[in-house]
Amino acid sequence: MPTMRRFAVLLGCLLVLTGCASTGEPPMTPLQSRANVDLPRYMGRWWVIANIPYFAEKGKVATADVYTLRPDGHIDNVYVYRKAFDKPEKQMSGVARVVPGTNDAQWRIGFFGGLVKADYLVLEVASDYSWALIGHPKRNLAWIFSREPRMEAAKYEQLRAKFAAYGYDPARLQRVPQFPDQVGQPGFQ
Template sequence: MRRVAALLAALVLAGCASHGEGPVPPRTVEAVDLARYQGTWYELARLPMFFQRGCAQSEAHYNLRDDGSLGVLNRCRTLDGNWKEAHGNAVPQVDGRTDKLWVRFDNWFSRLLPGIAKGEYWVLYVDDDYRTAVVGNPDRKYLWLLSRTPVVSERTRERLMEVAEGQGYDTDLLIWRTPDSALNDSAQHP
């Protein structure tokens, strides 16, 4: 009986010792110049996610507002060529830090639960020219490889993959942008 009690006590202590410890979150960039970050970003690849199901091509349009927040317009083109849009707002998680943002979209869920309906948008990498970026979240469930152009060189693609893999993301699960030639031509980009 003492051995069983000792074993249970050891298991409980081991559980307590590891409680609260989890994987180290990914590293973000030092700072993001939001004035340079604004504009259009094309999604080259992403990890699977519920709200982007059915998206063949996605793009994000950011505009810096007078209050320091970013206006967000996300667009998704489906395989049949139709576009879906979501409008939102991004603000720093910590005042004065621009590498970690909260993003809220204007939808029924965020109106119903405004304190909960926000996503973490961590800028993990942005090149010196603000032409490519890697964005994720701390639990590594979400990841986007972004570019100012919808197509990049193989070398650029490999560099973005290296960054993502180096941050602990499973790049084998990435969903890549569907080429224009594979989309229905009946719906043109507005």
């Protein structure tokens, strides 16, 4: 059997075995949102106060998502960040579409011309749209957003604790430094 074919068979078997692996816990149903989002009010800049770190955002500082409603009903999604506070601001752009029948709370975002897609769930939003809790159907990603770049510790802990009701482990959330004095502080990435 040629080497590439053996590798493909081995990789396929590994994927099947990984898919059958069990943690011993019953699988959770996919996360759904019951939020009712006023899309025009939701538009604008949201500072990323905390997230469950993952490869695309891990180690970034001064991060924010900026949303703009387009005439076609889609949403321009611009993620702004710095690799360090003394580095220039960079951007990554995507286009979101609202999933019909979700009260504007579930979006499907396409990055890099739609090659990479991400699910986005607004789990809760403050009545004054000052903060929002964002999740993912598989509960592997989560964010705390705020209209202001600095959030008081008590408010942060209150919002972080809310994720438990959605089946998350709130301890997985880590704060994102928005100011240089936050770098290296406990609880920050």
